[in-house]
Amino acid sequence: DQQVKQNSPSLSVQEGRISILNCDYTNSMFDYFLWYKKYPAEGPTFLISISSIKDKNEDGRFTVFLNKSAKHLSLHIVPSQPGDSAVYFCAASATGTASKLTFGTGTRLQVTL
Amino acid sequence: DVKVTQSSRYLVKRTGEKVFLECVQDMDHENMFWYRQDPGLGLRLIYFSYDVKMKEKGDIPEGYSVSREKKERFSLILESASTNQTSMYLCASRVQLRAANYGYTFGSGTRLTVV
Numbered sequence: 001d002q003q004v005k006q007n008s009p010s011l012s013v014q015e016g017r018i019s020i021l022n023c024d025y026t027n028s029m030f031d032y033f034l035w036y037k038k039y040p041a042e043g044p045t046f047l048i049s050i051s052s053i054k055d056k057n058e059d060g061r062f063t064v065f066l067n068k069s070a071k072h073l074s075l076h077i078v079p080s081q082p083g084d085s086a087v088y089f090c091a092a093s094a095t096g097t098a099s100k101l102t103f104g105t106g107t108r109l110q111v112t113l
Numbered sequence: 114d115v116k117v118t119q120s121s122r123y124l125v126k127r128t129g130e131k132v133f134l135e136c137v138q139d140m141d142h143e144n145m146f147w148y149r150q151d152p153g154l155g156l157r158l159i160y161f162s163y164d165v166k167m168k169e170k171g172d173i174p175e176g177y178s179v180s181r182e183k184k185e186r187f188s189l190i191l192e193s194a195s196t197n198q199t200s201m202y203l204c205a206s207r208v209q210l211r212a213a214n215y216g217y218t219f220g221s222g223t224r225l226t227v228v
Contacts, residue, residue, distance in 0.1 A: 009153070034216050043117070043203055043219030044156070089155060091216075100171070101217060103148070105155035 003027045004092050006104040013111050019077040021107050023090030026071065030092040034101065035064060035075050038087045047088075048075070080111045116140070117220040119204050125226045132191040134223050136204030143208065145187035146217065147171075147179065150201040159202075162187055194227045201225075 005024045013019045023033075031052040036044035050057040050064045050073070057064050063076045077084055090104040120135040138145065146161040148171075158171030160179040168179050176198060180188040187206075191198055201224050205217035 004155075006155075036216075036219075041122070041222070041224075043205075043221045044217075045219070046216045049216060091156075100146075100158060100161065102158075103156035105153060 001026075002105070003030075004090055004102050004104040006088075006090055006107045008107050009105070010108040010110070013080045013109065015082060015111055015113055016079045019075075019080045019084065019109055019111070021075040021077075021088050021090075021109065023073045023075075023104055024071060025073075025092050027092070027094065027102070028071070029094040030102075031095055032093050033064070033066060033073050034091045034093075035062075036089045036091060036103075037084075038089065038106075044089055077109075080109075082111050082113065085109055085111045117204055117206055117218050119202075119220040119223050121223050122221065123224050123226075125228060126191075126194050128195060128227055130191075130194045130227075132194045132225070132227075134189040134191075134202055134204075134225070136187045136189070136206075136220055137185050138187075138206040138218070139185065140206070140208075140218075141184065142206035142218075143184070144206060145181065146205045146207075147177075147187065147189045148203045148205065149173070150203055150222070156203065159189065191225075194225075196227050199225060199227045 034049040035047040038044040048062045066073045087106045091101040117138045143164045147159040148156040162168045162181040178190045204220040
C-alpha cells in the first residue's frame with residue numbers, strides 16, 4: 001500500500017525553465033512533508049519541508065505547495081539548473097508515529113542545457 | 114553538521130551468508146533508521162530504533178534483524194542473504210523531538226549485491 005506516490009518516474013526540463021515535481025498521499029494523518037534530493041552513490045539530502053498548517057513554503061529557488069484537500073504537494077524549482085539533475089523523493093510523517101518518514105517512489109529530474 | 118557513516122560503500126556477498134551492515138552517527142541522535150532503495154519502489158523502511166536497545170519493525174522487516182547496543186551505532190543484519198536483498202541500503206538518524214517537523218540525516222549508502 002503506497003501511501004505516498006510520485007506518479008512521474010522521470011522529468012526532463014531545459015535549463016532556466018521551471019521544474020514541477022508532484023506528490024500525492026493517501027494518509028490523512030500526515031502533517032509534515034519533506035522533499036529530499038539524491039545524487040547517485042550518495043545518501044538523500046534534505047531540501048525543503050512544509051507543515052500542514054501552511055500551504056506554501058519557499059527557500060530560494062525552491063518552493064513547496066501543499067493542497068490538503070487534494071492530498072497533493074508539489075515542488076517548484078525556478079530557474080532549473082543542470083546541478084538540479086537528481087532523483088527527488090517526497091516524504092511524509094505524522095505526529096506520534098515514532099518519527100517515521102514514509103517516502104514516495106522518486107522522480108528523476110534531468111535538466112538539459 | 115551531523116555525520117552518518119556507513120562502513121562499506123559496496124559489498125558483494127554470497128547467497129546464504131550472514132551479512133552485517135554498520136551505521137554510526139556522531140551527534141547523539143536517539144532515532145536511527147534503516148531503509149532500502151530499489152528502482153520504482155522508492156525508499157522502504159526496514160527497521161528503526163528509538164534509542165539504545167530499542168527496535169521496531171518497519172514496513173519490510175522480513176529477512177532482517179537489527180542491533181543497537183550503543184547510541185551511536187545501528188547495525189542491520191541479513192540473517193541469510195538472498196538475491197532479492199540485492200539493493201542500496203541507507204541508514205539515517207534524527208533527534209527525538211515531540212513534533213514531527215525534523216527530517217533525517219542520511220548516510221551515503223551501501224550498495225549490496227548478493228550472488
